[in-house]
Amino acid sequence: xxxxxxxxxxxxxxxxxxxxxxxxxxxxxxxxxxxxxxxxxxxxxxxxxxxxxxxxxxxxxxxxxxxxxxxxxxxxxxxxxxxxxxxxxxx
Numbered sequence: 001x002x003x004x005x006x007x008x009x010x011x012x013x014x015x016x017x018x019x020x021x022x023x024x025x026x027x028x029x030x031x032x033x034x035x036x037x038x039x040x041x042x043x044x045x046x047x048x049x050x051x052x053x054x055x056x057x058x059x060x061x062x063x064x065x066x067x068x069x070x071x072x073x074x075x076x077x078x079x080x081x082x083x084x085x086x087x088x089x090x091x
Contacts, residue, residue: 002032003032003033003034003035004032004033004034004035005034005035005037006022006025006026006034006035006036006037007036007037007039008021008022008036008037008038008039008043009039009041010039010041010043011039013039014037014039018043018045019036019038019043019045019047019058019068020045020046020047020048022036023036023047023048023049023053023056026053026056027053028050028052028053029052029054030053030054030055030056031054031055032055033055033057034055034056034057035057035059036056036057036058036059037059037060038058038059038060038066038068039060039061039066040060040061040062040065040066041065041066041067042067042069043066043067043068043069044069044070044071045068045070046070047068047070
């Protein structure tokens with residue numbers, strides 16, 4: 001299998017609307033390059049990439065146009081790390 005390209009666009013024109021959803025779609029133990037292309041915009045969301053999700057590249061067009069940001073600081077860490085659980089199947 002060749003590499004895979006996933007597109008994230010907040011307006012719904014991509015495969016996913018959030019970066020985390022795109023990362024979550026990559027299987028654990030992935031053996032193929034997966035490029036997650038992030039469309040221009042400001043994405044205010046935590047992004048957690050588990051260490052068992054290999055060969056992932058996040059790519060935006062330009063750093064001025066594609067921004068990933070969250071409200072964490074040295075004294076406040078807000079994350080949603082749940083390894084091995086598929087959050088899409090929880091109701």
